[in-house]
Every structure is written in C-alpha cells, then in structure tokens.
Amino acid sequence: MNKTSLKNLIRPLVRELHAYVPGEQPKIKGLIKLNTNENPYPPSPRVLRAVRAAVDGRLRLYPNPTAERLRAKLSRLHRCQPENIIVGNGSDELLALAIRTFVEPSSESGVRSLKAKGQGLKLARATVQYFTPSYSLYPVLADIHGAAKNAVPLNSDFGLPSLAELRRGRQWNFDAALTLVTTPNAPSGRGYSTRELEALCKAQRGGVVLDEAYVDFANENAMRLALKHPHVLVARTFSKAYSLCFQRVGYFVGSAELIAALHKIRDSYNVNGLGQLAAEATLGDLGYYRTNFKKIIATRAWLSRELTKLGFRVLPSQTNFILAKPPLFPAEVWLQKLRDRKILVRWFRAPEVRDYLRITIGTRREAAALVRAVERGL
Numbered sequence: 001m002n003k004t005s006l007k008n009l010i011r012p013l014v015r016e017l018h019a020y021v022p023g024e025q026p027k028i029k030g031l032i033k034l035n036t037n038e039n040p041y042p043p044s045p046r047v048l049r050a051v052r053a054a055v056d057g058r059l060r061l062y063p064n065p066t067a068e069r070l071r072a073k074l075s076r077l078h079r080c081q082p083e084n085i086i087v088g089n090g091s092d093e094l095l096a097l098a099i100r101t102f103v104e105p106s107s108e109s110g111v112r113s114l115k116a117k118g119q120g121l122k123l124a125r126a127t128v129q130y131f132t133p134s135y136s137l138y139p140v141l142a143d144i145h146g147a148a149k150n151a152v153p154l155n156s157d158f159g160l161p162s163l164a165e166l167r168r169g170r171q172w173n174f175d176a177a178l179t180l181v182t183t184p185n186a187p188s189g190r191g192y193s194t195r196e197l198e199a200l201c202k203a204q205r206g207g208v209v210l211d212e213a214y215v216d217f218a219n220e221n222a223m224r225l226a227l228k229h230p231h232v233l234v235a236r237t238f239s240k241a242y243s244l245c246f247q248r249v250g251y252f253v254g255s256a257e258l259i260a261a262l263h264k265i266r267d268s269y270n271v272n273g274l275g276q277l278a279a280e281a282t283l284g285d286l287g288y289y290r291t292n293f294k295k296i297i298a299t300r301a302w303l304s305r306e307l308t309k310l311g312f313r314v315l316p317s318q319t320n321f322i323l324a325k326p327p328l329f330p331a332e333v334w335l336q337k338l339r340d341r342k343i344l345v346r347w348f349r350a351p352e353v354r355d356y357l358r359i360t361i362g363t364r365r366e367a368a369a370l371v372r373a374v375e376r377g378l
C-alpha cells in the first residue's frame with residue numbers, strides 16, 4: 001500500500017488532530033523538574049510498602065473491575081455512597097468519558113450547518129464548554145470526540161466572570177452539553193469560591209465537571225456541590241497532591257445516575273491493580289500528605305515573596321504551582337536561561353499566558369535553587 005492510501009485509512013478527524021502536548025520528562029542528571037506540577041515528596045512509606053508487597057505472582061490476575069475497595073474508602077472520606085464514585089486511569093480518562101457520556105459528536109461541517117440554520121439547542125448538545133485559560137487537555141478531548149468547542153475567556157485577572165457578565169458577554173452557553181471548570185484554575189493558580197461555583201452550576205442546564213486536581217492546596221473545595229446538584233461532578237486525582245502520577249488514579253464524585261452512565265462506557269479493567277492498592281494505602285495515611293501540603297503551601301509563600309523581590313509579578317496561587325511574569329526578558333527567554341542552569345519550568349504559547357512562566361512548587365531547596373538561578377540570570 002502506498003503512503004497516500006495508507007493515510008486515507010485514517011479518519012479525517014484523526015488525521016487532522018493535534019495531540020495534547022504533555023510537559024517534558026527529560027532524563028538530565030541533576031535536573032530540577034518544576035514543569036509538570038508533580039509533588040516533590042515521595043508517596044508515604046506505607047504506600048510504598050503496600051505496593052512492594054503486592055508485586056508477586058498475583059500480577060497474573062485481573063484487578064477488581066470497579067475498584068470496589070478504593071470506592072468504599074473514598075465514599076467514607078467524602079460521606080457518600082460507593083455508587084457516587086467512579087475511579088479512572090487518572091482523571092484524564094474520566095474527563096474523556098464525561099465528554100462521551102454527555103456530548104453528541106458532530107463533524108465540523110455538521111457544527112457549521114447547525115450554526116447556519118440557527119439550531120442553537122442541537123448545537124448546544126454537541127458543545128464542550130470551558131474557560132480560557134484552563135486545562136489545555138479539554139480542547140484536545142473535545143476534538144478527539146468531534147465535539148464543538150466553546151472556549152470563553154476568564155476575566156483579565158483569571159477570575160470567574162459573574163453570571164451577569166456571562167449573560168452580557170453572550171458567548172457563554174447555558175445549554176452546553178458539558179461545561180468543564182478547572183478549580184482552582186490552571187495555569188493561573190487562582191482559586192474560586194464555592195459560592196460563585198454554585199451560582200454557575202445552578203445556571204447550567206447541561207452537565208458540569210468541577211476539575212479539582214489541585215484543590216488540596218486551596219482554602220476551600222466544592223465537593224458538596226457534587227452531592228447536592230445531580231448534574232454536577234467533581235473530579236479529583238491522586239496524581240498531584242498524593243504523589244502518585246506514575247500510578248494513574250483519579251475519580252469523579254456525583255449523582256448515582258451520572259456515575260452509572262460513566263461506568264457503562266469505561267473499559268472493564270480501567271484502573272490497574274497496583275494503582276488501586278497504592279490509592280487505598282494513601283487514604284490510610286492522610287496525615288503524611290497533609291504535612292506535605294503544609295510544606296508546599298509554605299514554600300509557595302516563600303518563593304512568591306522572593307521572586308516578587310526580584311521583580312517578578314507573581315499571581316496569588318491556591319495550587320502547587322505559581323504563574324509569574326518575569327522582568328527584563330520575555331518569558332520564553334527565561335525558560336531557556338533556567339534550563340541552562342538545569343531548572344525546568346513550563347511556558348505556554350497561548351496569548352493570555354505567554355508573558356508568564358508556570359513554576360511548580362518543589363521542595364524548599366529546589367525553590368532556593370530557582371531563586372539563585374534567577375539572581376544570576378538577571
């Protein structure tokens with residue numbers, strides 16, 4: 001088969017797709033890695049013991065298909081029923097499942113014709129809606145599904161627009177099949193109050209996912225909204241706050257009706273067994289993690305102060321990273337300057353954030369190394 005006909009085997013949608021670009025995972029010796037919001041502290045010793053103890057001949061067996069024990073533990077933690085919880089191969093998997101559960105796929109030409117014919121409600125059924133900037137995976141997942149995207153700007157300080165502002169702006173769609181809200185926001189780090197999130201949820205007539213990937217570093221969380229409003233799901237992950245990126249475990253909490261629908265379309269064994277065990281052991285040692293949250297929050301305050309002294313504009317953060325506008329040189333130049341000193345941070349090309357660096361809060365030593373590198377780079 002020649003190259004052209006081979007290409008034609010691939011659906012046009014997939015051919016044209018731009019894949020998600022994850023932060024780099026380079027193998028450079030001595031690199032200080034502050035680019036993907038990983039936790040600088042290892043999983044608790046109890047978690048490591050539990051995983052090690054499970055590595056034996058039992059690896060030949062399938063894991064529990066519904067992560068039953070983990071869901072039972074999570075339901076006690078969040079004071080709900082196991083039926084209110086679905087566990088995924090990272091929360092990324094669940095975000096994709098949510099799109100497939102709520103949103104009608106529609107080709108680009110289909111979307112254009114719905115727009116042209118003024119079929120607003122049909123278009124809304126095919127629409128994934130989110131704020132910009134927020135998690136850059138959302139548009140990719142929408143594209144993979146062939147959904148229409150409605151990307152609506154946050155306020156200039158990355159705050160949530162009020163309902164009145166959303167109505168006035170006219171771009172926001174209160175009928176969108178699915179609305180995804182990163183809260184606290186990434187990449188800005190800005191936190192949102194449960195009160196304003198609830199007002200937004202109540203105004204939406206489609207599904208809403210509150211993506212709380214970073215909420216353990218914030219002042220408040222909106223979990224109660226998932227248990228109060230049946231069209232609202234809260235997404236959590238063991239990756240960031242619980243030092244388990246490697247194991248890929250995330251979960252949604254929500255009404256039994258929506259959770260049951262998500263269960264229907266997931267892979268039968270979507271969460272690997274070691275991941276389930278690691279997450280269960282994590283819930284048995286929450287004190288260890290809470291100590292780490294405190295350390296990271298203290299380092300966040302220290303680093304924000306030090307960078308401010310050096311001329312950075314640091315946005316207030318409720319997460320384990322900060323968004324900071326560097327002085328003197330463009331952010332992209334700083335990215336390289338720091339890289340030359342073996343410190344890796346993240347820079348996004350998107351216009352709203354291209355003047356900023358996103359810096360993961362590491363250990364106090366890593367933060368101090370960053371401050372020294374900045375001093376030398378000035």
Ligand SMILES: *Cc1c(COP(=O)(O)O)cnc(C)c1O
Binds near residue numbers: 135
């Ligand atoms: C990291 C991240 C996730 C995904 O976490 P996984 O559970 O590792 O898939 C989801 N949402 C946001 C906003 C994130 O930053």
